[in-house]
Amino acid sequence: MEIRLDCDGPIGVMDSGMGGISVLRELAGLLPHENFVFYGDSANAPYGSRSTEKIYQLTEQVVQKLLKRGVKAVVIACNTASSAAGARLRAEYPELPIVAIEPALKPAVIACPGGRVVVLATEATLRERKFARLLTEWQGKAEIIKLPLPGLPEFVERGELDSPQLREFLQGFFVQLADRPVDGVVLGCTHYPFVRKVIAELLGPQVKVFDGAAGTARQLRRRLYSRRLLTTSQQPGSIQWLNSSPEPEMIELSKKLFTITI
Known part of the structure; x- marks a missing residue:
């Protein structure tokens, strides 16, 4: 797949379910003019008890789906997926900024x-x-x-x-x-x-x-700045919500989790 990075493209954020919304909150707070696509793989959650290879396969599939949405960077907002797949995905997509979280x-x-x-x-x-x-x-x-x-x-x-x-x-x-x-x-x-x-x-x-959310947000900002991929827009950014679960209420729960105080 050919990857073209546009500074006004969205940022992809993925998690094994909805936990990564805690990271998305930090990202949106630090980068309020950026657009985001959040993908929760709730149909395959949890990742934590799976093999390393299976976790990699699931994570790579989500990255492919985000690339089809034209993302300019990917944040792996899942410690399990970051540990099992982060380095391998960076090697396979060297042109794509990929930021992975780690325990603080x-x-x-x-x-x-x-x-x-x-x-x-x-x-x-x-x-x-x-x-x-x-x-x-x-x-x-x-x-x-x-x-x-x-x-x-x-x-x-x-x-x-x-x-x-x-x-x-x-x-x-x-x-x-x-x-x-x-x-x-x-x-x-x-x-x-x-x-x-x-x-x-x-x-x-x-x-x-x-937790590692704030550090992950700062790392993303550094990576986008170094690649001249920070948006030029001064308008408030948006969030597109996606979830692999067929249950429609998962999207509403995602939006709710984004707004609650933690």
């Missing part, structure tokens, strides 16, 4: 030196080489605990952001951290910021919460 371990350790930092993420994110390299760089500067939360993205996909069932689910995992306080928590899945307040309440008032 660096700022968490810097803010909590010598403290106890818990990384909440999918099983796939925590097993991939990308996180292993990040862990190697920062372990020793804090106590870093990896804690996968299989099943949490499904709560967000249902729009269930604070319920007794959600709290019971999280408490079942957090009980293993109860021996002493947690200083910092890294939300290493883009679904997790939607339940940020519940996570913070359960882990205690002392906990500092980090």
Whole structure:
């Protein structure tokens, strides 16, 4: 497929479902004049328990769909897809700016030196080489605990952001951290910021919460600026919502998640 990049073209943002909307909010806030196409692959969610090859295949299929929409850049707003497919897709599409998110371990350790930092993420994110390299760089500067939360993205996909069932689910995992306080928590899945307040309440008032959305937005702006692909428009940008699920309410839920306070 021939790729032609137009500074006034839209920016493609993809996620395994609707978690990437937490990143889209940061992107739209930092780049208010840009147009976006958000693609949630909810029909194939969650990605976190799939093999690396399958995650790559699903991510590449979404990138192809976004390219057909004429996007000038792609943001992989999914930690699992970023870990499994980001580097490979950059190699396969060298002319296309591709920005991938990663767990915000660096700022968490810097803010909590010598403290106890818990990384909440999918099983796939925590097993991939990308996180292993990040862990190697920062372990020793804090106590870093990896804690996968299989099943949490499904709560967000249902729009269930604070319920007794959600709290019971999280408490079942957090009980293993109860021996002493947690200083910092890294939300290493883009679904997790939607339940940020519940996570913070359960882990205690002392906990500092980090996610990679703001850093991803800044990285996209740098990449677009360096390629002279920032829009020239001064009009407010728009968002086109796409989802692989046949359920029509998924689009309405996406729009709702974009507007709620997290």
